[in-house]
Amino acid sequence: MSASILIVGLPWSQDELALAVRAARALGGRPVVADTERALGAIRPPEGCTWLPVEELSVPAVVAACGDSRPDHVVSITELTTVLAAQVREALGLPGTPAETEAAVTDKFRTRSLLRAAGLTAVDCRETSLRDLPGVLASADLPVVVKPVAFTGSHGVRHIAAPSDLAALMDSYDPDAAAESGRDRLIVESVIPGDEISAEAVCVNGEVHLLGLTDKFNTGVPHYYEVGHVMPSRYTARWHDRVRAYLQDVVSVLKIRTSALHAELKLHDGRVELVELHTRFGGGSIVHLLAEAYGIRAYDVWFAALLRGEVPDVPRAAGTAGVAFFGGWAGAPFRWHSYDFPHAGAVMELTLDARARPKVRQHEGIRLGYWRTGRAVFHAAGADGYARVAENVAFVRDQFLSLDPAVRPHGSPTHHEGTHR
Numbered sequence: 001m002s003a004s005i006l007i008v009g010l011p012w013s014q015d016e017l018a019l020a021v022r023a024a025r026a027l028g029g030r031p032v033v034a035d036t037e038r039a040l041g042a043i044r045p046p047e048g049c050t051w052l053p054v055e056e057l058s059v060p061a062v063v064a065a066c067g068d069s070r071p072d073h074v075v076s077i078t079e080l081t082t083v084l085a086a087q088v089r090e091a092l093g094l095p096g097t098p099a100e101t102e103a104a105v106t107d108k109f110r111t112r113s114l115l116r117a118a119g120l121t122a123v124d125c126r127e128t129s130l131r132d133l134p135g136v137l138a139s140a141d142l143p144v145v146v147k148p149v150a151f152t153g154s155h156g157v158r159h160i161a162a163p164s165d166l167a168a169l170m171d172s173y174d175p176d177a178a179a180e181s182g183r184d185r186l187i188v189e190s191v192i193p194g195d196e197i198s199a200e201a202v203c204v205n206g207e208v209h210l211l212g213l214t215d216k217f218n219t220g221v222p223h224y225y226e227v228g229h230v231m232p233s234r235y236t237a238r239w240h241d242r243v244r245a246y247l248q249d250v251v252s253v254l255k256i257r258t259s260a261l262h263a264e265l266k267l268h269d270g271r272v273e274l275v276e277l278h279t280r281f282g283g284g285s286i287v288h289l290l291a292e293a294y295g296i297r298a299y300d301v302w303f304a305a306l307l308r309g310e311v312p313d314v315p316r317a318a319g320t321a322g323v324a325f326f327g328g329w330a331g332a333p334f335r336w337h338s339y340d341f342p343h344a345g346a347v348m349e350l351t352l353d354a355r356a357r358p359k360v361r362q363h364e365g366i367r368l369g370y371w372r373t374g375r376a377v378f379h380a381a382g383a384d385g386y387a388r389v390a391e392n393v394a395f396v397r398d399q400f401l402s403l404d405p406a407v408r409p410h411g412s413p414t415h416h417e418g419t420h421r
Contacts, residue, residue, distance in 0.1 A: 003307055004030040006071035008088060009057060009081030010039050012283075019287060020077050021046040023299035027307055032071065034062050059087045066092070073306050077260075077299075079152050082106060082279050097257045097279060104254060105279050106150045109187045111254070118253045120246070121274060124190040130175055136188055137166060145192075148366060149185040152283070156183075156366040159191070159221040168222070171367070178365025192275060194268025197233045198282055199243055200290060200298065201261040202312055204305040208251050208261070209312050210244040211301065212236075212290055214282075215390070216264075217324070217397045225370050227400050228324035228393035231289040232317045234386055239267055246272040258309075260302045262286070285323040285375060292321035292348075292379050319381035322389035324396035326352055327372040328403055330361070334373050337399055341376070343388040349377035 005024045010033060011017050017033070024031040025048045033040070037053040045051050054061040062084070074094055076085035083106055086099035104110040115121040127149065128136045137144070137160060146169055147157040158169040178184040196218075200211045213233035219225045233239075247263055254277075262282040264275035281287050287298040294317055304310040328334040334354055341347055352374030362368060376396060380388040 003072035008085040011078040021049045130184040174365045181364035192266045194266035199263045208248045227397040230322040231293045289321045320385040320389045322378040324393040326374045346378045346380040
């Protein structure tokens with residue numbers, strides 16, 4: 001009989017769900033998705049996927065809904081339910097990364113504290129709240145980066161270079177809603193120097209297998225919104241082994257078992273430093289880049305490790321892949337100046353809905369600072385392949401920066417300048 005994989009919580013991206021379901025079915029698994037009836041009713045289930053409606057996303061509700069049909073594995077492919085999925089695993093007596101670990105990973109302050117105790121981070125970090133933040137900043141050595149203890153997408157993040165920057169940060173929150181949901185917990189960190197990359201990996205029984213490194217393009221200070229990615233990173237040859245070794249140390253300290261991994265990292269002065277870690281693959285079309293650059297189907301690799309204990313075989317990259325996102329700043333209409341890419345021959349796909357608007361303006365008290373209307377996917381081979389893809393991504397980033405002069409950072413940062421998210 002085939003093994004069932006219970007996916008707890010719908011991800012924000014239906015594309016991600018479709019890829020996960022397809023991977024589970026390709027490996028002979030039976031994918032089941034648990035969420036509220038309202039959430040499940042809003043979309044059509046992917047072919048071969050079973051909906052499991054629950055009264056609420058809680059451990060008792062999910063366990064009760066399973067009844068006698070106990071799943072063989074329980075996972076989450078969204079940041080918002082990784083802890084819940086682990087708690088359901090434990091309630092059902094299933095193996096996997098402990099709920100305590102998942103809670104530490106989603107809590108940036110706990111992650112930083114555990115790594116500092118193990119000598120794996122040199123970042124100064126303090127925990128505070130929206131209410132107490134002014135007092136903390138008054139005694140902090142500026143500049144610092146302030147961000148939610150638990151959230152993604154750089155929403156609610158702000159580079160604070162002077163006390164006057166505090167007002168702009170507070171505008172990113174609805175204080176009452178944030179306090180009610182617990183999103184008013186913040187961390188204040190020293191700015192991490194160096195070049196920023198991300199790493200995609202699969203952890204199999206506690207052993208890290210690195211799939212690829214990605215160069216990140218963001219808007220720089222003060223928001224660090226992600227605008228695009230290029231894979232493989234130009235740092236792959238020199239830093240691959242050091243990144244894998246560092247992530248292995250991090251995974252061992254946090255006690256992660258079999259899981260997808262997405263790590264935001266800084267490279268500086270021969271040292272790898274963690275910005276943040278997630279027990280799922282990166283968003284922003286990262287899984288598509290793995291397929292374009294390496295031919296790796298990310299969810300196939302993860303679920304093969306989960307169902308069969310298989311270790312991935314990572315091939316050499318077949319060129320350079322990249323993605324850049326069209327979008328706008330929250331509160332401003334979408335407008336775009338040019339689609340005249342510097343390297344049109346590297347454009348593989350364009351998707352755009354200029355009529356699109358944000359589905360939500362805030363989530364649990366954190367106001368969303370930007371939104372996306374589409375994307376451009378790039379691929380190029382040869383010695384100049386990286387340069388052509390990177391220049392196309394930078395072309396999109398620079399236009400995004402120009403959309404709202406009131407919030408545009410001074411200058412246009414490159415993807416490798418010292419940034420933090």
